[in-house]
Amino acid sequence: MSPNSVDVLFVEDNISDAELTIREMKKHNLANNLFHVKDGEEALDFIFATGKFAAIRDVSYPPKVILLDIQMPKVNGIEVLKKMKADPNTKSIPVVILTSSKESPDIEKCYGLGANSYIVKPVNFEGFAEAIRNLGFYWLLLNQPPT
């Protein structure tokens, strides 16, 4: 998959959560153009086509949605959100916060920074699978991304 044909940028440091998410997306044929990065630094490089993505990515081909975890080493999800929503070139990419944190300050902060959705990952598998499936269908099939 070319980095310019990515539909879903999936930012998640927990490999188990990542595997379960990707598995569920694949099950419903939603993972064909999913790209997984494992921390916030990598996410920023992808979004702004810097670092290792400088040569291979063109910012004029944005993903349809970014699934963003909050708690990550180095650069956390909130910093990623802040940077991309502050940049006119990237601010209209829809961002879905996908996190374990029910802490209300995080929720407020993310919406304040321009997050488009905030989903608390359910602990039970049925709930988790359903959440992933629904958000995949919604953002990839139902939602009309900016052109």
Next chain:
Amino acid sequence: MEIKPIQPLKEQGIFKALLDAAPDATVIVDRNGRVQMVNKQTENLFGYVREELIGQPVEIFIPRALWLAHEQHRKNFGKEPRVRSMGAGLELEAVKKDGTKFPVEISLSPLQTEEGLLISASIRDITQRKKSEQKFKALLDAAPDATVIVNEDGIIEMINHQTENLFGYSREEMIGRPVEILIPGELRSKHVHHREGFAKEARVRTMGEGISLNAVKKNGSRFPVEISLSPIQTEEGMLVSASVRDITLRKNLENDLKRTNEELEAFTYSVSHDLRAPLRGIIGFTAILEEEYSNKFDDEARRITSVIKNNTLKMGHLIDDLLTFSHMGRQDIEKTSVDTRIMIDEIIKELIPNNVGLYIDWHIHPLPGINADISTIRQVWVNFISNAIKYSGNKKHPLIEIGSFHHEGQIAFFIKDNGVGFDEKYKDKLFKVFQRLHRAEEFEGTGIGLALVEKIVSKHGGKVWATGEVDQGASFYFSLPSE
């Protein structure tokens, strides 16, 4: 009737009779300080007979050390004679014939006579009063708290040792000064106002109920205090006694406790939060095993995966409940008016959707509305009602009764069921975290529900309790302030 002028001789007789009838010892002295006349009380009080006194200098009644000073005072009085008490503000002493000294109070009046100026001195023995004053002072000093006694004008009249120690002023530096010297500068004018208010409606009460009070030491440092006020009615008008207790230590302990609690709650939150991610992994991968590999498993392998799944589910509930519990500790309650009956009807509808629970016999008495935090009080009802349903569910005719009554000035509610009940021996454990009175295979639960209820109710200023008997049902109660 004809009025005759009184004979001078007779006049003198009446005067002597009057003198003897006076309650106090009276000594009449000429302008040279010689005793001219004394009454019976003088003889009794000082132990002299009249003849020993007449013509003697008045200093005979005065301790030797003060003779010179007294002579000077006497001369000054002669220059400006008027009715007044002697030595205002000083403690006066007199001497008996046998040399014993005793405390007195003396008032002086000039008498203009044909023979010139005479001075009448009324002398009152105040030994008894001094004794009771000393007793009062001893009592004051024995009080554990600093005590400041203030007159109607807010002037400090009396203090005890503790006051000197606490505030760092000496007695002399405080007596006669306005009580506002002990109060933070910015509150002084307000205090004058409060003080006047207290005088109008004087009763024993604590000062500034519900407010954190601070007092100021001589060196300017402030410290938290608790103050109780009592009016004292005296002949000279109302005095107010203020007991001042230094609560620095208690405040520090309270703050430590608060901080420790906050840390504990933050810790609980982060632990349970961080536990969720690995748990999701275990649950998720076990589910995948079950879904995608069950055809390759034998029965025992399938049983084991389902045991894993059940345990992880339980752990999930436990973590969620712990999160709710720790969240409750940090949440502020916001009181609004709550219609109890409507809330309960909604909860029952939610807990027993459609007709599944129609076999329960509900007896719901009229219920008063309350002022409470709607979401947390709802949680209380949800927990009590779902418990009642859970623990009476295996009865042939489950009966749940809900009602209210007045209890120790609060509104109390009860939820009574005819279910499995509990052994009262263990009732202390009911409202504690992770304490359960039933095994998990009998009744599911994490042991947090009632602990949460207890926390919510106590945050509202109420109480929870329960009664029960094995197999005879249980009654759970909670009370809330009626305001």
